[in-house]
Amino acid sequence: MAYSRNSRGQASIELVVGVMFLLMIFSVAMMLANQKMSESSELKAYLDAKRVGRSVKLNIEAVGEQGPGYFKYFSVPGKIQGGYNYTVTVSGNVLEVLYHGRRWSTRLGVGNVTIHSIDYGLEFSNRVVYAPQGIVVVGHRPNLLPVTQSLSFDYNSSSNVILVFIDVKNDAHVGSPASTLSFSQFHGGMMEPAVFAQVPAIPAFESVRVCLEDTLYGGGGLKTFVFEVDAEGVVDEGVEDDNVVEKTVYVP
Numbered sequence: 001m002a003y004s005r006n007s008r009g010q011a012s013i014e015l016v017v018g019v020m021f022l023l024m025i026f027s028v029a030m031m032l033a034n035q036k037m038s039e040s041s042e043l044k045a046y047l048d049a050k051r052v053g054r055s056v057k058l059n060i061e062a063v064g065e066q067g068p069g070y071f072k073y074f075s076v077p078g079k080i081q082g083g084y085n086y087t088v089t090v091s092g093n094v095l096e097v098l099y100h101g102r103r104w105s106t107r108l109g110v111g112n113v114t115i116h117s118i119d120y121g122l123e124f125s126n127r128v129v130y131a132p133q134g135i136v137v138v139g140h141r142p143n144l145l146p147v148t149q150s151l152s153f154d155y156n157s158s159s160n161v162i163l164v165f166i167d168v169k170n171d172a173h174v175g176s177p178a179s180t181l182s183f184s185q186f187h188g189g190m191m192e193p194a195v196f197a198q199v200p201a202i203p204a205f206e207s208v209r210v211c212l213e214d215t216l217y218g219g220g221g222l223k224t225f226v227f228e229v230d231a232e233g234v235v236d237e238g239v240e241d242d243n244v245v246e247k248t249v250y251v252p
Contacts, residue, residue, distance in 0.1 A: 045082040048080040053106060060108060076122075094108070113136075127172070142177075145229060146228075147168070169202075170202040179199045183195050225247050
């Protein structure tokens with residue numbers, strides 16, 4: 001009977017050891033499987049980032065090869081594989097796709113490229129254009145700017161009131177909602193208080209004429225006028241750094 005009890009005890013120990021060994025093998029197998037899945041997901045995200053980056057690169061280079069005035073539209077997905085948000089940037093002649101703490105980069109075959117904005121999602125059309133200042137990328141947004149070449153004015157010296165007329169252009173493929181235009185004057189080394197005018201909604205690539213009325217500080221002579229479109233910052237624009245212009249004119 002003692003021999004039988006020892007045999008059963010030995011068998012129990014062997015069973016426990018066998019089960020533990022199987023569990024260990026299973027745990028290692030699961031760890032390896034998870035690692036492979038993670039590596040596979042990272043590879044898919046990397047390849048998708050590469051695909052998006054190459055698409056943006058090809059559009060930029062196509063415009064650069066064609067020369068000034070040429071433009072193209074392109075769309076990019078809202079997220080890359082794995083559900084990651086991402087951004088596309090250009091520094092010098094290096095284009096990068098940044099995602100989930102990682103990056104994919106490539107060198108552009110053209111220089112002087114600026115990405116002002118990109119909208120992510122296939123429902124949006126981004127625009128790359130060869131502008132006078134270089135190759136510019138803008139998102140699916142309006143772009144308002146005062147056109148100083150259109151400036152004219154009507155000055156009444158007896159009342160010292162000046163009417164200023166200027167065009168506001170929406171230089172984008174997306175219509176703009178209504179906004180405001182401010183007009184200021186430099187006088188005595190200081191900026192005088194601004195006056196404002198409403199700017200109606202402007203369709204894509206169109207302009208509107210805006211009139212502003214103000215007192216002409218210091219009377220006629222050489223004057224510096226400052227205009228700022230979307231002065232209240234209500235329009236999300238593709239380019240935000242061209243809203244303010246300065247113009248020096250002679251008022252007889």
